[in-house]
Amino acid sequence: MIKKNRDIYIIFSIFILFFIVNIVYLSLGWLDLWGNGLGIITGAAFTLAMYSFLYKDNPVFKIAENLFVGVAMGYWIVITWFNILKPDVFETLIVPIFKDTGKAPQFTILFPTLLGIFMLLRFSKKLAWLSRWSFAFIVGLGAGITIPNFIHAFILKQLTFDSLFSTSIPVSINNFLVLLGVVSVLIYFFFSVEHKGVVGGVSVIGVWFLMIAFGASFGYTVMARMSLLIGRIQFLIRDWLGLLQ
Amino acid sequence: MIERLINIDRRFIFLLVAMAVTIPLLAKFNLPVRATKDVESIYYKIDSLPKNSHILIAFDYDPASKEELQPMADALLHHCYRKDIKVVGMTLNPGGTGLAVSAIESIGKEYGKTKGTDFVFLGYKTGVELVMINMGENIFSAFPEDFHGNATIDLPVLNGIDSLEDFDYVVDLASGSSIEAWIAFGKEKYGFDLGAGCTAVIGPDMYPFLQSKQLNGLMSGLRGAAEYEILIDRESTAVAGMSPQSVVHVLVVLFVLFGNTMYFMSKRKR
Structure with missing residues (x-):
């Protein structure tokens, strides 16, 4: 109390x-x-x-x-x-x-409008089944557009690199580290073979790469959250209290 | 004693963090900020564009990420207007409209730029990937009207622009996954140069796209904005925020060390 x-x-x-x-x-x-x-x-x-x-x-x-x-x-x-x-x-x-606006009504818009309204029918027990048409359309269209573009942009493009060895030594070291990181992390997540011997050793390297990546993500997340706090405190002491110019 | 320190009131930590942010802001001490290669790439790309080139800036964020992304938007706009580059703004996030329109128009006013002739804000469209594909086919079909209801086909700022591939440079300022969408459905399909600014949280996920040259440059978090402010020689909120940022980072490292030391000491005691 x-x-x-x-x-x-x-x-x-x-x-x-x-x-x-x-x-x-x-x-x-x-x-x-x-x-x-x-x-x-x-x-x-x-x-x-x-x-x-x-x-x-x-x-x-x-x-x-x-x-x-x-x-x-x-x-x-x-x-x-x-x-x-x-x-x-x-x-x-x-x-x-x-x-009469001088323009003919565009009846083709009826189709997407109806699909949009059907999505809201999930609130009705009797008509909820109509929303499946909308979802089927969205999933079908989304998969059709996304899959080929994503494979091209995020897999094939990422697989191509000019050369492991560059004229610049730091770039060559970086290329080697990226290759080592990708291969070792993939081996760490490959569970069909027991992690012993060479496979075990490489998977341990993969764990190190994962830990470094998580650490980098944590650091960036701290920076992001603190940036929001800094922005709000800047607002309070500058815009509200006028203590900063 | 150790037990007491381990179970310290979390509000004490919040108070220390608040002090670590407030004191450096009030004391106005500045730590050096040096621009990195990834931010410089965006700066040099815009700097190399001739007068009356067209840049598309996508303001794909909302007020929740304003503190990190608005300084980037402001710095980019100052640079573009100084170089007499025509700015076309748009957003795929409904929460971003107010921030985008105020930045484009107020900074444009500072440089004596005219709405519709030197800059335009197209507004918000839903659909993300579909909007990009539509803009790639015909920008006037995707945005028949700008944010203020003017017919885009009549706007002088869009002279010479029919689709995404006509832009000299595109920059996406994102708080979500829109950068990936701009890469897959914009850059890879229509072949324009793409730069990006993002919140620090998603920054690490974007680095693979720099190495594959799918992004020509990247500004990540408040630090990215501060670096751009340094490059355009206009230090503002982002640069001012870097000193508290550094102090808080040192504090967080100390907290981590302190927490781990106390944990191991208590374990040994047991």
């Missing part, structure tokens, strides 16, 4: 502090409410609300999280309407049917 009260006091104190800071900044004219000030204050509030989760899960975080999902979905719907549904379906098929 004492702990719960302490959490409420902490959240309430931060809220009051945030309110005071904004009032001071607005009254001193450091933030222009009707310029970009309202957007900055809202952004700062939501940034702090999101990071409040690091202390503990709390209602402020939950509100911000749900608002983020809702706003993002609303934005996606508006963009999809104005960029796709309105120009490609509404104005080319539906409007010309009911109004």
